Amino acid sequence: MLKIENLKVRVAGQEILKGLDLEVNAGEVHAIMGPNGSGKSTLAHVLAGRPGYEVTGGSALYEGRDLLAMAPEERAREGVFLAFQYPVEIPGVNNVYFLKAAINAVRRHRGEQELDAMDFLALVKERIKLVELDESLLNRSINEGFSGGEKKRNEIFQMAVLEPKLALLDETDSGLDIDALRVVAAGINALRSPDRAMVLVTHYQRLLDYVKPDVVHVLSAGRIVKSGPPELAKELETRGYDWVVQEARSA
Amino acid sequence: MNALVDWLPRPGDEAYKYTSFAALARRKYAAPAPGTVDAAQLPAPFGARLLFVDGRLQDRDGAPECGSGAPHRDLPESATALRKMNAALATESITLDIPPDTDAGVIELLFASSDHATPVASYPQVTVTVGANAKVTLVERHVALGEAQDFTNLAIDMQVARGACVTHIALQQGATGAALATGLHATLAVDAQFDSHAVHLGGALVRADLTVTLAGRGARCALYGVHLPGMRQHIDTHTRIEHMVRDTTSVEEYRAVVDRGGRSVFNGKVFVAKGADGTDAQQFNANLLLSEQAEADTKPELEIYADDVKCAHGATVGKLDEAAMFYLRTRGIGVEAARSVLIWAFVETVLTKIPLADARRSIEDAVLARLPDAGLIGEFR
Numbered sequence: 001m002l003k004i005e006n007l008k009v010r011v012a013g014q015e016i017l018k019g020l021d022l023e024v025n026a027g028e029v030h031a032i033m034g035p036n037g038s039g040k041s042t043l044a045h046v047l048a049g050r051p052g053y054e055v056t057g058g059s060a061l062y063e064g065r066d067l068l069a070m071a072p073e074e075r076a077r078e079g080v081f082l083a084f085q086y087p088v089e090i091p092g093v094n095n096v097y098f099l100k101a102a103i104n105a106v107r108r109h110r111g112e113q114e115l116d117a118m119d120f121l122a123l124v125k126e127r128i129k130l131v132e133l134d135e136s137l138l139n140r141s142i143n144e145g146f147s148g149g150e151k152k153r154n155e156i157f158q159m160a161v162l163e164p165k166l167a168l169l170d171e172t173d174s175g176l177d178i179d180a181l182r183v184v185a186a187g188i189n190a191l192r193s194p195d196r197a198m199v200l201v202t203h204y205q206r207l208l209d210y211v212k213p214d215v216v217h218v219l220s221a222g223r224i225v226k227s228g229p230p231e232l233a234k235e236l237e238t239r240g241y242d243w244v245v246q247e248a249r250s251a
Numbered sequence: 252m253n254a255l256v257d258w259l260p261r262p263g264d265e266a267y268k269y270t271s272f273a274a275l276a277r278r279k280y281a282a283p284a285p286g287t288v289d290a291a292q293l294p295a296p297f298g299a300r301l302l303f304v305d306g307r308l309q310d311r312d313g314a315p316e317c318g319s320g321a322p323h324r325d326l327p328e329s330a331t332a333l334r335k336m337n338a339a340l341a342t343e344s345i346t347l348d349i350p351p352d353t354d355a356g357v358i359e360l361l362f363a364s365s366d367h368a369t370p371v372a373s374y375p376q377v378t379v380t381v382g383a384n385a386k387v388t389l390v391e392r393h394v395a396l397g398e399a400q401d402f403t404n405l406a407i408d409m410q411v412a413r414g415a416c417v418t419h420i421a422l423q424q425g426a427t428g429a430a431l432a433t434g435l436h437a438t439l440a441v442d443a444q445f446d447s448h449a450v451h452l453g454g455a456l457v458r459a460d461l462t463v464t465l466a467g468r469g470a471r472c473a474l475y476g477v478h479l480p481g482m483r484q485h486i487d488t489h490t491r492i493e494h495m496v497r498d499t500t501s502v503e504e505y506r507a508v509v510d511r512g513g514r515s516v517f518n519g520k521v522f523v524a525k526g527a528d529g530t531d532a533q534q535f536n537a538n539l540l541l542s543e544q545a546e547a548d549t550k551p552e553l554e555i556y557a558d559d560v561k562c563a564h565g566a567t568v569g570k571l572d573e574a575a576m577f578y579l580r581t582r583g584i585g586v587e588a589a590r591s592v593l594i595w596a597f598v599e600t601v602l603t604k605i606p607l608a609d610a611r612r613s614i615e616d617a618v619l620a621r622l623p624d625a626g627l628i629g630e631f632r
């Protein structure tokens with residue numbers, strides 16, 4: 001579903017991704033771990049199409065198509081979803097209308113009929129249960145005044161409504177207490193499916209106790225330096241990242 | 252030679268620092284002839300309508316409060332240059348008298364520019380007296396039926412008696428090349444209220460002066476406005492709120508969205524006289540620049556001579572929030588639609604305060620028509 005080869009990205013004149021390779025197939029869940037500043041969010045953002053991120057080399061194919069050539073909205077309509085590490089507050093733009101506009105943009109793109117208000121609300125009310133988010137938040141401005149946990153749950157809720165094929169979750173676990181983490185993890189697990197691929201970017205292995213990945217990668221200084229089974233996450237938790245970085249250097 | 256030349260603001264006049272009317276001197280204007288308009292081309296009225304065609308009162312459909320008299324020529328020395336121009340060149344003053352203890356409903360002053368070749372300069376003058384505890388909504392609306400590059404210099408004087416309540420809704424949709432100057436001065440007695448909602452969409456050179464004198468205890472005003480200047484449009488609002496006595500309140504919020512080649516000017520003066528303790532004055536001006544070739548000047552001015560006052564003001568000039576744009580786009584919303592959604596959110600907070608539903612709807616539609624891709628926004632209203 002996603003095939004990244006030798007991807008190099010500059011941000012604000014500085015090379016952040018320095019030749020990154022990653023392949024994710026439908027139905028798989030991959031975890032990307034790594035120290036702060038290693039380029040995890042940069043990877044998530046560049047895959048979602050953030051302006052200002054300059055691709056200086058390599059490629060990223062999504063379902064065989066050049067992902068990097070597509071506008072952010074086109075990627076979204078084709079089924080790519082980014083759950084933000086820091087969801088953006090947008091005062092004056094109502095959450096529920098925004099979501100209706102979003103889902104109908106996706107449906108139009110797929111040649112499907114737009115959802116009317118009734119069907120849409122039914123869908124929203126069903127999916128919001130998944131993340132145990134208070135319905136009253138729907139009628140507020142997007143993320144405005146939401147607590148940290150509510151923002152993260154709102155991201156997963158949006159994912160549940162938009163039903164992407166490729167979900168990139170950027171530190172969706174950070175800043176959550178243990179109860180909220182369980183809820184978010186349950187939401188993510190409910191959305192696992194044979195047609196869907198997920199990339200979980202995380203700094204801690206905590207989330208991986210609840211969402212079991214198929215592969216764990218370590219991102220360091222702009223490259224994937226090690227990939228392994230879920231147990232690798234545990235090892236990173238106890239031993240830290242340094243040994244992986246050393247190992248990669250001497251290889 | 253144009254009669255107006257003698258009355259143009261002098262170079263160096265601080266009140267016109269950012270807004271020059273000098274170009275008017277080079278234009279040839281005709282005096283308004285008894286023009287005609289095809290009634291079918293006029294927008295549907297919001298209430299009883301006084302129709303001014305090229306500055307002359309033509310029809311007073313269902314507005315019994317309306318009369319006419321000699322123009323007011325005497326103004327204090329402190330009056331602005333354009334206001335003095337109006338006083339000098341007006342040919343009559345239209346009067347509206349709202350009797351005490353009545354609800355006059357909605358009265359619309361429609362200033363229609365007819366479809367004619369030679370530009371017309373006109374100086375309409377309107378004097379409104381609102382009796383004690385009376386209520387009226389006054390709509391001031393400027394439309395163009397052609398592309399004439401007219402100059403309209405409108406003066407409205409309003410005396411609002413004790414306990415009376417006035418809502419002023421101004422919708423300015425002048426012709427692309429038109430120049431417009433409006434000067435509205437409302438004087439409020441004890442417990443009187445004046446709320447203004449001004450939306451400027453049209454015109455090439457627009458200057459709106461809005462002065463409110465809170466002369467009676469408990470008097471209050473709220474001034475809201477939106478400027479949407481685009482290519483070759485210069486829109487300037489100068490407000491002056493005078494807190495003359497104790498316990499008077501003012502709220503003000505103006506918002507401008509400036510597109511490429513446009514310029515917005517806002518100057519908000521709050522004057523608090525000696526002894527006007529208990530004054531509460533809140534002012535906010537926000538500007539959204541959509542292009543590098545967009546300009547906004549904003550200046551709050553406080554002149555306070557009382558001790559016990561609550562005055563706050565704030566001004567912002569910014570661009571569309573890139574992070575918000577990206578967020579919307581990652582959810583499948585196209586770039587033009589995302590821009591429209593954010594612009595809409597920016598101005599809607601002010602538009603939503605317009606109390607007359609018909610007018611609000613029509614103003615919102617006019618604003619939406621200016622956005623790059625407003626198709627989605629039906630969802631957001």
Ligand SMILES: Nc1ncnc2c1ncn2[C@@H]1O[C@H](COP(=O)(O)OP(=O)(O)O)[C@@H](O)[C@H]1O
Nearest residue numbers: 011012016034035036037038039040041042043
């Ligand atoms: N917009 C930006 N401008 C400048 N530097 C940036 C920007 N975004 C990220 N960086 C830098 O890129 C590096 C990687 O950041 P990031 O991808 O956020 O790391 P991670 O998510 O792994 O913590 C850091 O050194 C960070 O300072």
Ligand SMILES: [Mg+2]
Nearest residue numbers: 040041085171
């Ligand atoms: Mg990060």
